[in-house]
Structures are given as structure tokens and as C-alpha cells.
Amino acid sequence: MAMSTSDSAIPVEEQAKLVESSKRLAAYQAVKDYLVPTYTRIGIGSGSTVVYVVEAIAALGPGVTSGMTFYPTGAQSEELIEAAGLTLQAINKLPTGQQLDVAFDGADEVDDDLNLIKGGGACLWQEKIVATAAKHFVCVADFRKLSPRLGTSWKKGIPIEVLPMAAPRVLDELKRMGSLNPRVRPGLPGKAGAIVTDNGMWIIDAPFAPLHLPKDSASGVQAGNEDNGVWQVDALADRLIKIPGVAEIGLFYGKNGLEVTAGAQKPVVAYFGMADGTVEKKLAA
Ligand SMILES: O=C(CO)[C@H](O)[C@H](O)COP(=O)(O)O
Numbered sequence: 001m002a003m004s005t006s007d008s009a010i011p012v013e014e015q016a017k018l019v020e021s022s023k024r025l026a027a028y029q030a031v032k033d034y035l036v037p038t039y040t041r042i043g044i045g046s047g048s049t050v051v052y053v054v055e056a057i058a059a060l061g062p063g064v065t066s067g068m069t070f071y072p073t074g075a076q077s078e079e080l081i082e083a084a085g086l087t088l089q090a091i092n093k094l095p096t097g098q099q100l101d102v103a104f105d106g107a108d109e110v111d112d113d114l115n116l117i118k119g120g121g122a123c124l125w126q127e128k129i130v131a132t133a134a135k136h137f138v139c140v141a142d143f144r145k146l147s148p149r150l151g152t153s154w155k156k157g158i159p160i161e162v163l164p165m166a167a168p169r170v171l172d173e174l175k176r177m178g179s180l181n182p183r184v185r186p187g188l189p190g191k192a193g194a195i196v197t198d199n200g201m202w203i204i205d206a207p208f209a210p211l212h213l214p215k216d217s218a219s220g221v222q223a224g225n226e227d228n229g230v231w232q233v234d235a236l237a238d239r240l241i242k243i244p245g246v247a248e249i250g251l252f253y254g255k256n257g258l259e260v261t262a263g264a265q266k267p268v269v270a271y272f273g274m275a276d277g278t279v280e281k282k283l284a285a
Pocket of ligand 1: 045050105106108118119127
């Protein structure tokens, strides 16, 4: 039977090692499957799992990577790309009408429909720009991120990037919408005040009850509706993005890359490193 990190029999350091090895497994498999040697433009996301994605790409050597240019989603991934000796380019240098061949990124939670919560590392805005610029958006994660519905295992809330001056009004609106104790994310130890994103914005984390899937026949919830305070993913996302002062939201939703040729927020595939040493692959339906 597959182990989970909540197994109290496993010492904490062992659990941490298990999670790290799961991330690495998923990353190497994703790169093996989706980094086609003829590709030239690659998006690189943010977070601790992406470290292994870059490691796996760098391990292919200059024979494969020298013709490739890598587009970051923030300061951390910029550093990762440079430290690995890969060619860095800002996404605003991607000419109009052109797409990235593929983009790899992590997630905080992935549901059965490949909707994502992202932004645990406060990089969601640039992550969405890079993901939607890619022909193939590939999600890489460990087994803790798999859940049937968003909000089931990731309880910290949906990360929302906001203009600092709008934060109090956005908090008010989120409470009216039923968010349970939304909060401005505090800075890391050593930083007084709120966390400031790579774009000079703040992050609000807005917890909601576990979300319904977009076309959730089991719950009887119709597209675009809310049911006893429980939101459906697309309906909630469409409301959140319209709140004045919201720059971007950490829900990646809507059509996936199999249905549209450009602009998909949902991945075409998600790789999960499992606790038993296997890799589970979920393809967009
Ligand atoms: O969205 C993100 C950063 O904004 C990350 O992809 C997400 O938080 C997952 O991070 P990790 O791989 O460290 O678990």
C-alpha cells in the first residue's frame, strides 16, 4: 500500500526525504516525456519541485540544451536557470504571435479536472503569463498535491495577488463571497509587514470550502452557480478576477491545452511522484 506523509510511523526526516524524492521522480519523468530536443523555447516555473525540473534539464547536457532558451516566472526561477548555465530570456522578449514550446511548473493542489491552486510561493501572476504562453503546460508535483477537489488538502486558501492599496476592500469582498478568514500574507521572518511579490503587489490567501468541479453532475451544481456557499471552480474564479484591485488569482482553470491552441491555464498533463516510488500521470480529458 502506498505510504503518505501523514503516516505517523514514519519519522519526520524520512517523510521529508520521501516528499523530496517524489518531487524529483516526477520532475525527471516530465522532462523525459515533454522536453523534446528540437524545442527551443521553454518556460520554467517556481517553487521547490521546479528545482528538480531544472536539474533534470541541465543533466541532459549542452548537446541538448544549447539551442534552447528558458523563460522564468520570477526571481527564483531566473536564478535557477542562470545557476544551471542555461540561456535566460524574459517573457516580454517572446515576440507577439509566438508561443513557448512547453512550460513546466509546480502546484499547491491539483483536482480531478486538472484545475490548479498555485501561488504558494507568491509567483502566480508571472506563472500564469508563462503557462498561458506555452503550447504544452506541464504540471509537476508530489503525491500531497493530488486531491479530488480544490480546497480539500490545501487549506491555506486561494492565493490572490492584489494592489496593496486595494487590500482592505478586496478582503471585504472576499468575506462577502464566503471566504473563511482571508488574510494578507505576512512577510517571511526578517521582513516586517506583508510579503511583496516580484511585481510589487501583496498576496491575500482566501480559504473557501472545497470547490465543486466545473460540470459537477454529482452535486447537481450547474455551471456558473453557487450551492449553499460552496463554489464551483470556474464560477468562483470568474468572480475573483473581477474584484477591483485584484491583479491575478491562483486558480488555473477553464479550458485545457487540448481544447485550445493558446491561452490555456490548465495543464495538458500533471505528473505526481508517489510515495511508493512510482510516477502517476494525469492527462487532460
Ligand atoms: O505556485 C507556486 C509558486 O507560486 C508553486 O508552483 C507551488 O507553490 C508549488 O511549490 P512547491 O513545488 O514548492 O511545492
